[in-house]
Amino acid sequence: MNATRGKLLEHAVDGIREYDNPTPGWWHLLFWGTIIFSAVYGAFFHFSEFAWDERDTHTREQSAYYARLFGALGDLEGDDATIAGLMSEEKWLKVGHSVYARNCAQCHGAEGGGINGPNMTDDAYKNVKTLADVYKIVSEGVVEKGMPAWNNRLQKNERVVVAAFVASLRGKAAAGGKPPEGEVIAPFPKGTMPAKVSEAK
Numbered sequence: 001m002n003a004t005r006g007k008l009l010e011h012a013v014d015g016i017r018e019y020d021n022p023t024p025g026w027w028h029l030l031f032w033g034t035i036i037f038s039a040v041y042g043a044f045f046h047f048s049e050f051a052w053d054e055r056d057t058h059t060r061e062q063s064a065y066y067a068r069l070f071g072a073l074g075d076l077e078g079d080d081a082t083i084a085g086l087m088s089e090e091k092w093l094k095v096g097h098s099v100y101a102r103n104c105a106q107c108h109g110a111e112g113g114g115i116n117g118p119n120m121t122d123d124a125y126k127n128v129k130t131l132a133d134v135y136k137i138v139s140e141g142v143v144e145k146g147m148p149a150w151n152n153r154l155q156k157n158e159r160v161v162v163a164a165f166v167a168s169l170r171g172k173a174a175a176g177g178k179p180p181e182g183e184v185i186a187p188f189p190k191g192t193m194p195a196k197v198s199e200a201k
């Protein structure tokens, strides 16, 4: 008998004999360990109500990010200067875009070309003459015409930021958009953000 080779077994096939070399303990541990792990993992992530997925993680991180951004914004006003300032920075338009995608795209179209709501990418408006009007319509709606009021559903900062995003769609001429409705209005003013807000990460 050889210590490293194990015991020579009795049986022989065509004169060939073999050593008894059982798989080592660590191998069995790994083998059963991975099976048990997969069962626990599968049960937890597929059947438990405490499971999370990458979408939840993304939403949580995004909310935390927006909370930080909104903290930097302080309390926004829905006036021309504030909205024009937000429109000058890509970062805030992105925040507005996410509010838009969740709440507005189903009626105004993902690209803003309009579905049952009007096209936001032309120069004609039905209820809007100024940037402040965009905020006012978002907040109060045109309820009898099918535009909901958002003042009870979105926070004020969200309404101001989404108003800036919607106004920024003007002139983008979304492909397949609805024909213009209302009257062509004067161009929106340009603006800048206060530095303290502009530097927020």
Ligand code: HEC
Pocket: 099, 100, 103, 104, 105, 106, 107, 108, 116, 117, 118, 124, 125, 126, 127, 128, 134, 137, 138, 142, 145, 146, 147, 148, 150, 162, 163, 166, 181, 182
């Ligand atoms: C249920 C459908 C619906 C949803 C959701 C919706 N809208 Fe509207 N929206 C409309 C309709 C319909 C009008 C046109 C009202 C009218 O005829 O005066 C409108 C008009 C507007 C206008 C004025 C456009 C103009 O030409 O005067 C703005 C601005 C606007 N919506 C922004 C938004 C924003 C921002 C959101 C998301 C927070 C949103 N809407 C969500 C249906 C919707």
